[in-house]
Amino acid sequence: MTATADLYDERGDELQSLALQLESLGGKPRFEGRIRTIRCFEDNGLVKQVLNSPGTGEVLVIDGGSSLQSALMGDLIGAAAVENGWHGVVIFGAVRDRAALGMLPIGVKALGSNPRKSAKTGDGELDSVLTVGSVVFRPGAGIWCDEDGILVER
Ligand SMILES: O=C([O-])CC(=O)C(=O)O
Numbered sequence: 001m002t003a004t005a006d007l008y009d010e011r012g013d014e015l016q017s018l019a020l021q022l023e024s025l026g027g028k029p030r031f032e033g034r035i036r037t038i039r040c041f042e043d044n045g046l047v048k049q050v051l052n053s054p055g056t057g058e059v060l061v062i063d064g065g066s067s068l069q070s071a072l073m074g075d076l077i078g079a080a081a082v083e084n085g086w087h088g089v090v091i092f093g094a095v096r097d098r099a100a101l102g103m104l105p106i107g108v109k110a111l112g113s114n115p116r117k118s119a120k121t122g123d124g125e126l127d128s129v130l131t132v133g134s135v136v137f138r139p140g141a142g143i144w145c146d147e148d149g150i151l152v153e154r
Pocket of ligand 1: 044071072073074075076077078096097117118
């Protein structure tokens with residue numbers, strides 16, 4: 001994968017760059033793909049459902065309202081995402097099972113972690129346009145993540 005810094009030098013303002021600092025918590029610090037999105041709040045029913053379905057080459061971006069009160073993904077959902085071909089998950093919220101997630105061959109970026117689980121009613125919105133940290137995440141747009149940060153197609 002091209003480094004995000006080189007990609008930015010090539011494409012410049014065609015790309016949005018996320019200034020918000022997320023932690024890299026998956027086994028793959030570098031990942032890219034097409035965006036799918038979920039908006040939810042302290043409820044990961046929809047996240048569980050989507051990552052248990054085919055996501056070949058895609059990156060799920062989750063706007064969890066930046067809540068760190070409960071985890072939106074752990075090692076079981078992470079393993080399901082690997083099985084289903086997802087390239088990565090970017091979470092504006094928390095995960096749990098940090099140590100296990102770090103061993104999985106998938107990209108995970110998140111604000112942090114909390115061992116407390118989320119509700120599972122399935123409340124939330126699938127594939128809407130998200131705006132987080134001044135970056136617009138459109139379903140189908142390209143996203144590139146590495147140690148330097150996150151770039152998203154406009
Ligand atoms: O089920 C959950 O809420 C998340 C979790 O712990 C896992 O994915 O292992």
